[in-house]
Amino acid sequence: MTKHFRAPLAGLAAVAIAAWLPMPAAAFPDQPVNYIIPFDPGGESDISARFQQPHFAEITGQDLIIQYLPGAGGASAWSGLNDYEGDGYTIMGTNLPHIVLQPLLQDPGYDTDDIVNVYIFHFTPDALIVRADSPYETLEDFIEAANEAPGALTASGSGTNSANDVANQLFENETGAVVTYIPYSGTAPSVTALLGGETDAAWGYTTVAAAQGDQVRTLAVAMEERHPNFPDVPTFRELGYDIVGGAYRGIAVPDGTPEERRQELSDIIAEINANPDFIAQMEEAGFAMIDVPYAEAADWMDERKAFYAEIAEQLAAGR
Amino acid sequence: MDMLGFLGEALSARNLMFALLGVIGGTVIGALPGLSATMAIAVMVPFTFALEPASGLIMLGAIYTGAIYGGAFAAILVNTPGTPSAIATTFDGYPMARRGDGDLAVTIATIASVVGGLIGGLLLLTLSPMLAQVALRFGSTEYFWLAVLGLTLIAVLSEGNLVKGLMGGCLGLLLSMVGVAVVGGDVRFTFGQRELLGGIGIIPALIGLYCIPVLIDMVARPGQHLEAPPAGRGFRLLEAAGIAIRDFWNLIRSSLIGTVVGILPGAGGSIASLVSYSEARRTAKNQAEYGKGAPGGLLSTESANNATVGGGFIPTLVLGIPGTPPDAVILGALLVQGIRTGPALFETQGSIVYTFIFGLLIATVLMLPVGLLIGRYAFRFIVATPKALLVPLIAFMTVLGSFAVHNHPSDVFVMVALGVVGWLLNRAGYGPSPIVLGLVLGQIAEQGFVRAWMIGGARGDFMGQLIVNRPISWAIVALILLTVCLPLLKTLRNRRMKEAS
Amino acid sequence: MTDRPVTRPDLPGAAVALILLAVGLYAVWTSFAMTALGAIFPRTIGGALMALSVIQIGLSLFGRGGQASGEGREASWDGLTRRLGLAFVMIAWAVLFPVIGFVVTSIVAATALIVLAEHERPSLLTWLVRIAVVLAMVGAFYWLMVRVLYIPMPRGWLF
Numbered sequence: 011m012t013k014h015f016r017a018p019l020a021g022l023a024a025v026a027i028a029a030w031l032p033m034p035a036a037a038f039p040d041q042p043v044n045y046i047i048p049f050d051p052g053g054e055s056d057i058s059a060r061f062q063q064p065h066f067a068e069i070t071g072q073d074l075i076i077q078y079l080p081g082a083g084g085a086s087a088w089s090g091l092n093d094y095e096g097d098g099y100t101i102m103g104t105n106l107p108h109i110v111l112q113p114l115l116q117d118p119g120y121d122t123d124d125i126v127n128v129y130i131f132h133f134t135p136d137a138l139i140v141r142a143d144s145p146y147e148t149l150e151d152f153i154e155a156a157n158e159a160p161g162a163l164t165a166s167g168s169g170t171n172s173a174n175d176v177a178n179q180l181f182e183n184e185t186g187a188v189v190t191y192i193p194y195s196g197t198a199p200s201v202t203a204l205l206g207g208e209t210d211a212a213w214g215y216t217t218v219a220a221a222q223g224d225q226v227r228t229l230a231v232a233m234e235e236r237h238p239n240f241p242d243v244p245t246f247r248e249l250g251y252d253i254v255g256g257a258y259r260g261i262a263v264p265d266g267t268p269e270e271r272r273q274e275l276s277d278i279i280a281e282i283n284a285n286p287d288f289i290a291q292m293e294e295a296g297f298a299m300i301d302v303p304y305a306e307a308a309d310w311m312d313e314r315k316a317f318y319a320e321i322a323e324q325l326a327a328g329r
Numbered sequence: 330m331d332m333l334g335f336l337g338e339a340l341s342a343r344n345l346m347f348a349l350l351g352v353i354g355g356t357v358i359g360a361l362p363g364l365s366a367t368m369a370i371a372v373m374v375p376f377t378f379a380l381e382p383a384s385g386l387i388m389l390g391a392i393y394t395g396a397i398y399g400g401a402f403a404a405i406l407v408n409t410p411g412t413p414s415a416i417a418t419t420f421d422g423y424p425m426a427r428r429g430d431g432d433l434a435v436t437i438a439t440i441a442s443v444v445g446g447l448i449g450g451l452l453l454l455t456l457s458p459m460l461a462q463v464a465l466r467f468g469s470t471e472y473f474w475l476a477v478l479g480l481t482l483i484a485v486l487s488e489g490n491l492v493k494g495l496m497g498g499c500l501g502l503l504l505s506m507v508g509v510a511v512v513g514g515d516v517r518f519t520f521g522q523r524e525l526l527g528g529i530g531i532i533p534a535l536i537g538l539y540c541i542p543v544l545i546d547m548v549a550r551p552g553q554h555l556e557a558p559p560a561g562r563g564f565r566l567l568e569a570a571g572i573a574i575r576d577f578w579n580l581i582r583s584s585l586i587g588t589v590v591g592i593l594p595g596a597g598g599s600i601a602s603l604v605s606y607s608e609a610r611r612t613a614k615n616q617a618e619y620g621k622g623a624p625g626g627l628l629s630t631e632s633a634n635n636a637t638v639g640g641g642f643i644p645t646l647v648l649g650i651p652g653t654p655p656d657a658v659i660l661g662a663l664l665v666q667g668i669r670t671g672p673a674l675f676e677t678q679g680s681i682v683y684t685f686i687f688g689l690l691i692a693t694v695l696m697l698p699v700g701l702l703i704g705r706y707a708f709r710f711i712v713a714t715p716k717a718l719l720v721p722l723i724a725f726m727t728v729l730g731s732f733a734v735h736n737h738p739s740d741v742f743v744m745v746a747l748g749v750v751g752w753l754l755n756r757a758g759y760g761p762s763p764i765v766l767g768l769v770l771g772q773i774a775e776q777g778f779v780r781a782w783m784i785g786g787a788r789g790d791f792m793g794q795l796i797v798n799r800p801i802s803w804a805i806v807a808l809i810l811l812t813v814c815l816p817l818l819k820t821l822r823n824r825r826m827k828e829a830s
Numbered sequence: 831m832t833d834r835p836v837t838r839p840d841l842p843g844a845a846v847a848l849i850l851l852a853v854g855l856y857a858v859w860t861s862f863a864m865t866a867l868g869a870i871f872p873r874t875i876g877g878a879l880m881a882l883s884v885i886q887i888g889l890s891l892f893g894r895g896g897q898a899s900g901e902g903r904e905a906s907w908d909g910l911t912r913r914l915g916l917a918f919v920m921i922a923w924a925v926l927f928p929v930i931g932f933v934v935t936s937i938v939a940a941t942a943l944i945v946l947a948e949h950e951r952p953s954l955l956t957w958l959v960r961i962a963v964v965l966a967m968v969g970a971f972y973w974l975m976v977r978v979l980y981i982p983m984p985r986g987w988l989f
Contacts, residue, residue, distance in 0.1 A: 044980055051371065052657025060661045064378055075980040076371060078654075079735055081527020082509040086735070089523045100982060116509060116516050119523025164787050170514035190787040192780055195511045195772075198594050198650045198657075205648065206465035208784065221649045223671045295664065364979075372979055492886045493843065496850055499879035503857050506872055515868030518860070541920065548916045549909030551949035718960055720916075720947035721940035722967060728923055728936065729971055738928035738984050745924040749917045757842035775871045783867070 038098060038274050042073040045261075046102040048087030050080045053197055054134050054217050054297070055103045055259055061291050065282040082118065083169050084108050088262075089119030096266025098275060101128075106258040107318050110311075111171050114322040122315060128272045129279040130260035130302035130310060132292060134215035136177040136232035136253070137243075138165070141204060142225055144211075149229040149249050152211065156187035164190045166200040167213040173257035174200070174213035176321050177232065183324070184251040215256055216240065220296030232256055238293050258300070258314070260307070276304035335680065338383065339687035347380075347388040348692040352699050355395025360707060362403050362411035362536050363730020366396035367654040374662045382666045383681050387688030389662060393655045394446055394638045394689065398696055401438040401631055402704060406431055406555070406711045407723055409540040411730065413531055413599035413769050414634035417606040419539060420486070420762070421619065421626035428622055429556040431712070435704035436569040437624050438631040439697060441580060444573070445632030446693035448584035449591065449639025453646075454686045457675070460640075461647035463592045469784070470795055472596055473777030474805040476770040479603040481812045483763040485610060486620060494763045497754070501767020504529050505775070512779045524739035531599075533731035533744035534768055538761040540727050541748025547720055554719055557712050564701050572624045579609050579625050580632050587633030591640025594652050596773045598637050603766070605633035611812055639689070646670055646682060844890035847883045854879030915946050928984040933972055940964040 043066070047055050059076050066074040079087040084105060094100040109125055112118040138149065146152040156163045167174025170193045178191040192209055194200040197218065204212035205225060212218070212226075216237050219228040228243045232253045236245060246253040261279060263272055280303055282288055289299055302310045338344070358369045369392050377385025400415035405422035418438065425434040452460060467475075480498060487494020507518045508528030519525040547554055573580055583605035590601035609629035610619040619626050641652030642659075649670040651657035663670060668678050675682055711719065731744035751761045778795075785794030796802050857876030861869040919942050927935040944960050975981045 042980060044982060050654050050657060051367065052651040052654070052660050056657070056661050057664055060374070060665045063375055064665070067375070073375060076374075077736075077980065078367065078371065081735065085509065085523075086527035086737075089526065090737070094982060116514065117521075117523075118509075119526060162787055162789070164784055169511060190783060192783050193512050194780070195595060195776060202464055202594055202644075202648070202650050203468065205650075206468055208468040221669075221671065223669075223673070225648075225671070291667075368979060492882055492889060496847065496879060496882045496886060499875050499882065500850060500853065502875045503853065503872070503879070506875075510868045513865045513867035515864045517864065517868065517872065518857070541917075544920075545913045545916050548912040548943070548947045717944045717948040717952075718963055721943040721964055724916075724920065724923075724943050725936060725940055725967060725971070727920075728927070728939075729975070733975065733979070733981055736981055738924075741924040741927070745920045749921070752917070754846060757846040758840065759843075759846055771871075779867050779870060782870070 038271065039070050039072045041099060042075050043070075043098070044100045045074050045076050046087055046100065047076060047078050048080065048084035048103060048105075049078065050196065051078055054215065054257065055105060057217070057295065058132060058259060058292065058297060059103060061288060061295075062279075062282050065285055065288055066278065069278055069281055083112065083172060085112050085116075085118035085120070088112075088125060091120070091262060092124060092265045094264045096264040096268070096271075098263065098267055098271035100264060101275065102262050104260045104262045105173070106130075106260075106314055107173055107176050107321075108257075110315050110318045111176070111322055111325070114319065115171050115326055122311070124265065125262050126265050126267065126272065127260045127262045127302075127307040127311065128276045128304045129283075130258055130300060130307060131279055131283050132297045132299050133256045133258040134217050134296065135237065135256040135298050136173070136180075137214055137216050137219055138177075138181070138229045139204065139212045139214050139219055139222075139226050140210070140229060141207070142227055144227065146211070146229065147227075149244070149246075152229055153185050153187045156185075156189050160188035161190050163187075163211065164192050164209040165211040165213050166192045166194055166203040166209040168197045168200050169193050169195070171325060173215075175325060176318070177213045177253075177255070179321055179324055179328070180232075180253050180255070181251075184246070184253055215296065216298065217296035219243070220294070233298060237296070237298060239296060256298075260302070272304050332683065335683035336687050338680070338684045339387065339691055344384050344387050344684070344688055345691065347384050348391045348688055349695055349699070351388040351391025352395040352692050352695045353703070355392035355397075356399035356696070356699060356703050358392070359396030359399025359411065360402040360703070361726060361730060362400075362409045362540070363532055363726070363733045365412065365532070365655075365734070366393045367658060368733070369396060370655050370658045374658060374665075377662055378665065382663075382668065383684040383688065385662065385666075386659065386681070386685040387692065389659050390638075390642075390685060390689040391692035391695075393659070394635060394692055395696065395699070396655075397635055397638055398439070398442040398446075398631075398700060399703075400634075401442065402435065402707045405434045405438060405627075406707060407540060408543045409723075409727070410535050411532070413535065414602050414637065415630075416535065416599075416762075416765060416769065417482075417602045417630035418627065418634075420606065420630075421621070421623050424620070424622035425624070425627065426555055429558065430622070431555055432558055432562065432705070432708050433565045433569055433624070434627060435708055436564050436566055436701065437572060437627050439700040439704060440569055440573045441583075441628045441631035442635040442700065443693055443697050444580050445584040445587055445635035446638060446696065447690060448581070448632075449588045449636035450686065450690040450693055451639075452588050453639040453642050454683075454690070457643050457647050460589070460592055460643050463589055464594060464644040464648060464650065464652075466801060467593050468799070469777045469780035470799050471777075471801050471805060472593070472773050473781060473795075474802050474809065475590070475593075475596065475600055475604070476774035476777060478607070478805055478809050478812070479600050479770045480766055480774070481809055482603055482607050483766055484813055484816070485607065486760065486762045486766075490758060493759050497759045497761075497763030498767040501764040501769075502771040502774070503767075504534070504764070505768045505771025511772070512776055512783075522739075524737060527735070528772075529743055529747075529768065530731070530734055530737075530740045531769055532734045533740040534747050535765060536727050536731050537744035537746070537748035538751040538765055540723065541745065542752040542755060542761070544720060544724055544727075545752055547716055552716075553712065554714075554716055555712050564705060566701070569624075573628060576625050576628055579613070580628050582612075583609060583629040583633040584636040587636025588640040590633075591637030592643050592652060594644055594650050597641060598634070598653050599769050600773070601637045601640075602630040602633040603770075605629045607812055608808075611815065635693070642686075642689075646674055839893050840890040844887050847886040847890060851880055851883035851887070854883060912946055916943065919943055919946065930987055932983050933968055936968045937964060940968065 403409045404415040404418035408423040483498040586605040591597040645656040785791030854876045861872040923939040
């Protein structure tokens with residue numbers, strides 16, 4: 011790609027060489043790229059994609075077209091991913107733990123290993139959130155109340171076998187408290203339930219805390235260090251509970267996509283992820299950045315799979 | 330800047346142009362079943378980045394309100410609701426078109442949509458922070474009862490055979506359970522087909538159940554699909570306005586129901602027009618005409634569904650919780666523009682928000698001329714086109730529309746299969762509407778009930794959670810009882826009077 | 831039409847009720863393999879459907895089948911061949927377009943529907959105009975889908 015060449019002379023040389031070569035390999039992408047979001051609009055996957063959109067256009071000169079393909083918690087889209095043409099012009103958002111847990115707990119029509127992730131670009135750390143007027147000032151208050159009446163406290167979240175469901179299970183494992191997890195059809199209704207007083211707490215992400223502002227109080231976040239946007243909110247680790255994680259989001263391609271294309275896409279996303287404006291925008295909205303490029307994605311996935319396997323058994327046993 | 334300043338800003342030539350373009354585009358997209366407001370808005374979002382925030386938002390809002398309105402055309406002229414919010418429009422709109430009043434029906438729908446959109450928009454402008462509380466007061470329990478209230482329409486629609494109607498409703502409810510359950514995570518009734526994991530698509534089902542039987546009837550008989558109006562008949566604007574003014578309370582009540590129910594995230598759009606239709610019919614003097622071409626039915630559903638546009642923006646802007654998928658896309662566009670929604674929005678970003686709301690109101694007013702013109706051409710087109718062209722055209726739209734929803738070929742198959750089965754069922758006396766109501770409301774009812782059960786179970790007080798401690802539920806249950814019992818009492822009384830005479 | 835006395839046995843109504851009885855039974859039966867949360871509705875609704883079906887079978891056989899719901903669709907069987915023809919074309923369209931390709935399938939199916947919906951004997955010119963309209967329609971919407979809305983079309987053998 012000519013844009014990597016700093017000196018104009020080198021650029022000219024590249025053009026000259028390219029003119030001699032039979033295949034102009036430099037021109038990806040030369041048409042708009044379809045970016046399929048396997049959820050309804052408005053969620054974290056959509057918002058982060060919308061943040062990427064202008065930067066993608068700036069770097070490549072091509073539009074990133076965002077489309078929504080909701081259904082079965084993402085499974086409808088992922089099970090059809092490999093049917094798309096592997097030319098690099100169709101990419102799809104992927105979410106963990108969804109793409110690991112769904113094949114373990116249901117038959118969603120795909121295997122985790124069917125999905126070729128080219129980049130994991132951010133995660134939304136789990137956060138335990140209560141209303142601003144809630145009696146639970148700290149995580150300890152909440153755990154105490156949960157221990158007094160096991161199962162009587164309720165926590166809303168988005169979906170069954172989802173990141174929120176996993177967070178609740180991890181929380182129960184680490185603290186010994188029993189909290190009844192109430193699944194909703196998305197983050198929006200789950201937060202509505204919290205704000206309306208239907209549930210005592212909500213399992214959300216730092217993004218929810220950022221969007222809801224003063225209406226809510228975040229008791230703890232599942233990060234290794236405090237989120238730059240929430241310097242006052244403790245991590246679970248600080249409070250003595252080893253919970254770090256959340257929903258990880260990446261971008262995948264159909265398995266027919268050539269290696270070289272995968273690498274090119276990975277490079278483009280890496281470039282967006284390194285943009286200070288993009289990082290600032292993402293962090294202000296509550297996202298946390300990570301960088302897992304294509305070369306490391308397979309190993310990283312194996313690590314996550316091992317981690318979620320145990321949780322999956324507990325979730326299955328709990329029903 | 331004061332309110333007049335914001336109004337002036339919204340009335341600038343550039344913003345007016347974006348509003349007009351948005352309304353035209355939205356109306357056309359909405360009139361084509363399967364092409365949704367969500368899709369149109371999602372495609373347009375990147376273009377708005379190049380515009381000033383308010384202009385971009387005005388265009389997106391105009392597309393949205395135009396698309397909701399445009400759904401009425403297909404519902405009236407070919408009995409095909411392109412979105413759940415247009416289902417009840419078919420009940421009276423299509424019979425009106427069949428008896429030669431298609432132009433009147435389109436004009437009535439236009440007036441109703443403008444009034445509904447204005448009332449919804451004005452409430453958004455004035456009472457947003459207060460009305461946003463509605464979204465919070467309605468819990469899972471209330472969603473359940475609201476869905477049941479919508480389901481009582483089955484009883485209304487199945488006069489003559491209640492049992493068959495209820496069976497259709499049960500079938501629809503079972504169809505709504507296909508796929509991965511949100512609560513519990515079970516994979517239900519998919520027969521191992523991965524295409525069914527996401528459930529039966531509501532829009533393909535609507536297109537199939539309502540439109541395929543119409544197509545089947547169209548090919549069977551020679552002649553035109555709709556009667557041509559006498560030459561020189563205009564928009565029938567005065568006639569329609571007269572009807573709207575005589576049915577003034579219906580219009581206002583339906584708009585208010587539309588706004589308030591539209592506030593409920595996730596459920597509002599599909600329930601609002603059903604509930605307001607059922608209320609309009611319950612309180613109407615000419616009840617027997619409802620479902621056979623009563624203008625009042627059309628007024629209620631079309632004003633309610635456009636009122637949901639303003640209603641849906643209330644939780645979106647005030648709470649940062651999108652009411653409907655198009656709201657969610659617009660919320661995403663707001664975030665990218667660096668606008669934080671939430672309680673402080675109206676103070677910190679007042680100029681953009683108020684300019685946007687005024688723009689939405691202006692777009693709603695623009696719907697009157699735009700809608701009348703597009704509606705006139707749509708009506709003339711359907712009337713004048715010979716069946717030999719109309720049938721392939723509509724058939725092509727059903728295939729295209731059900732495919733475009735999720736880009737799944739399987740949705741097209743579901744559409745056709747449900748259409749043919751629905752046609753056969755109708756021949757045996759099982760009408761399509763109960764099935765559709767079950768399918769559309771099933772998930773809302775089930776999730777609401779099961780969550781109330783879980784929460785009640787956790788707190789050790791299920792009945793309290795389901796009804797006893799929930800005053801809003803009392804009101805909804807009272808409406809349910811009224812809707813179900815009054816017709817029964819009336820039938821009994823009529824029967825007794827007949828026997829006495 | 832509500833009060834019209836129906837005394838003939840309503841055999842189609844009873845047949846459909848029998849099928850729906852089986853559907854209800856299936857729903858209840860499979861609900862036992864579900865989690866407690868997922869099973870409440872299938873079991874309740876399936877049970878209700880079974881009970882209603884039994885009632886309806888009784889009503890239908892004793893001549894109280896009731897008219898088609900108040901949706902007033904004329905229950906005539908004229909033009910049955912054309913009706914079945916349309917159903918067949920639509921099913922073929924839905925099944926074949928992902929295999930053969932959207933444009934080709936749509937043109938063939940739409941042309942078949944022109945023939946099905948025509949009751950007269952129009953001139954050759956009319957036919958040609960109609961086919962041209964179909965070509966233009968398919969082309970325009972294909973362009974709209976692919977170039978404006980960026981909807982990925984299925985890959986078939988042909989276009």
